[in-house]
Amino acid sequence: MRILYVEDEKYLADAVIHMLKKADIAVDWADDGEKGLDMSVSPIYDAIVLDIMLPKLSGLDILKAIRDRGIKTPVIMLSALAEVEDKIKGLTMGADDYLSKPFKTSELIARLNALNRRAPLQEETEIHFEDLCLNTSNRTLNGIPLTEKEADILEVLIKNPGIAQKKEYLLAKIWGSESIAEENYVEVYMSYLRKKMKTIKSRCSIKTIRNLGYKLVTKD
Amino acid sequence: MRILYVEDEKYLADAVIHMLKKADIAVDWADDGEKGLDMSVSPIYDAIVLDIMLPKLSGLDILKAIRDRGIKTPVIMLSALAEVEDKIKGLTMGADDYLSKPFKTSELIARLNALNRRAPLQEETEIHFEDLCLNTSNRTLNGIPLTEKEADILEVLIKNPGIAQKKEYLLAKIWGSESIAEENYVEVYMSYLRKKMKTIKSRCSIKTIRNLGYKLVTKD
DNA sequence: CAAAGCCTTAAGCTTTCTTTAAGCTTCAGA
DNA sequence: TCTGAAGCTTAAAGAAAGCTTAAGGCTTTG
Numbered sequence: 001m002r003i004l005y006v007e008d009e010k011y012l013a014d015a016v017i018h019m020l021k022k023a024d025i026a027v028d029w030a031d032d033g034e035k036g037l038d039m040s041v042s043p044i045y046d047a048i049v050l051d052i053m054l055p056k057l058s059g060l061d062i063l064k065a066i067r068d069r070g071i072k073t074p075v076i077m078l079s080a081l082a083e084v085e086d087k088i089k090g091l092t093m094g095a096d097d098y099l100s101k102p103f104k105t106s107e108l109i110a111r112l113n114a115l116n117r118r119a120p121l122q123e124e125t126e127i128h129f130e131d132l133c134l135n136t137s138n139r140t141l142n143g144i145p146l147t148e149k150e151a152d153i154l155e156v157l158i159k160n161p162g163i164a165q166k167k168e169y170l171l172a173k174i175w176g177s178e179s180i181a182e183e184n185y186v187e188v189y190m191s192y193l194r195k196k197m198k199t200i201k202s203r204c205s206i207k208t209i210r211n212l213g214y215k216l217v218t219k220d
Numbered sequence: 221m222r223i224l225y226v227e228d229e230k231y232l233a234d235a236v237i238h239m240l241k242k243a244d245i246a247v248d249w250a251d252d253g254e255k256g257l258d259m260s261v262s263p264i265y266d267a268i269v270l271d272i273m274l275p276k277l278s279g280l281d282i283l284k285a286i287r288d289r290g291i292k293t294p295v296i297m298l299s300a301l302a303e304v305e306d307k308i309k310g311l312t313m314g315a316d317d318y319l320s321k322p323f324k325t326s327e328l329i330a331r332l333n334a335l336n337r338r339a340p341l342q343e344e345t346e347i348h349f350e351d352l353c354l355n356t357s358n359r360t361l362n363g364i365p366l367t368e369k370e371a372d373i374l375e376v377l378i379k380n381p382g383i384a385q386k387k388e389y390l391l392a393k394i395w396g397s398e399s400i401a402e403e404n405y406v407e408v409y410m411s412y413l414r415k416k417m418k419t420i421k422s423r424c425s426i427k428t429i430r431n432l433g434y435k436l437v438t439k440d
Numbered sequence: 441c442a443a444a445g446c447c448t449t450a451a452g453c454t455t456t457c458t459t460t461a462a463g464c465t466t467c468a469g470a
Numbered sequence: 471t472c473t474g475a476a477g478c479t480t481a482a483a484g485a486a487a488g489c490t491t492a493a494g495g496c497t498t499t500g
Contacts (some may be wrong), residue, residue, distance in 0.1 A: 185497095411480085
């Protein structure tokens with residue numbers, strides 16, 4: 001899971017990001033409202049966490065702007081205790097959840113997991129496509145170990161059956177939108193994944209659609 | 221989507237064009253008002269982005285000229301902050317939207333998408349004509365794969381049922397008006413498309429209307 | 441602090457798609 | 471019915487995108 005976190009207090013942000021990473025949640029951080037809005041239009045985020053009091057553009061402004069544009073990414077609002085009224089406003093305007101500051105990071109993690117219907121950590125989690133079984137908790141594919149990036153990529157492919165995933169999108173989603181990652185990375189990992197899918201003799205393979213991306217298909 | 225961008229500052233134009241391409245928007249660029257007007261009469265554009273301050277002919281002049289000729293292509297005006305009055309003028313004269321300079325490219329993309337009623341997130345992935353189903357998310361026609369150009373051409377045909385599409389128009393729309401593409405390209409791809417439509421045994425076929433273009437029809 | 445594992449980088453190779461061109465067919469008007 | 475223009479079809483050359491491999495570097499772990 002990758003989220004966007006819009007928060008101007010660097011000290012708080014650092015702490016929260018650190019905890020989220022431990023919970024296996026990748027975070028892109030924006031420290032003002034404008035950057036936040038720019039980044040929030042990207043489809044790579046599974047959720048957006050918005051502080052309300054922000055420089056340049058408030059969290060409520062961002063929420064309104066992205067909903068106006070038809071972007072449906074789940075949003076969690078963060079409000080200081082005094083801003084109770086904003087809380088209600090935020091909710092009615094299309095936020096999916098809210099948290100009062102100060103909050104426990106574990107609470108935030110729980111709500112992010114809830115929004116993405118993801119089981120709490122230690123549990124075994126398996127996702128399937130045809131004869132492929134990706135275990136994301138111990139990072140194995142039908143028993144054989146995958147590296148982190150291999151597993152991340154395969155997870156996106158399995159969760160979006162039939163829809164080609166662009167290299168661009170995978171780079172942003174997995175390497176992070178700020179990174180200067182190259183498209184060749186994706187090609188390299190597709191090669192690794194294909195090799196591993198061959199060693200487990202899967203019925204499935206990764207199909208390339210030129211200029212469009214990759215998707216899982218079953219062999220004929 | 222293909223747009224015309226009329227802007228004299230090469231440096232800015234390059235940056236914006238780069239971002240638009242990433243958002244899957246094809247751009248033709250004119251660097252002065254005269255070229256801009258010349259190009260803007262073409263029906264291939266889904267939108268025109270007009271800077272106001274331009275050499276030879278201002279953005280407002282262009283807007284007026286094309287509207288006078290009955291051309292209804294959506295127009296977005298770009299105005300420097302000082303030109304607030306022009307903003308209003310531009311709008312009342314028939315522009316569809318405006319943006320103050322400096323602007324964020326993401327904002328421009330959002331407005332272009334809004335003008336073309338295109339959901340920025342999950343685009344419409346299937347379009348239909350009779351028994352034809354073109355899936356643009358994995359680029360298939362009733363299950364069989366198409367190349368990029370094949371899909372681009374078929375998309376135009378399907379989206380304009382009953383209206384013959386000129387070779388000229390298809391060349392400009394798909395290959396770009398600056399390219400030195402030949403009409404034979406279109407003929408070649410029509411041939412490829414016909415072959416594929418035959419292999420899926422479609423009820424439809426591509427009809428040639430001499431000197432006028434191509435359209436989809438159902439066989440009798 | 442060394443080893444192992446993973447990620448990044450880059451180069452050369454392969455595949456796929458696009459362009460080009462030539463010869464053929466169809467069509468409309470004289 | 472003849473003729474030139476328009477359109478069709480193919481195959482091969484060329485360009486672009488993608489694949490694979492291996493080496494080097496970084497991080498993590500024992």
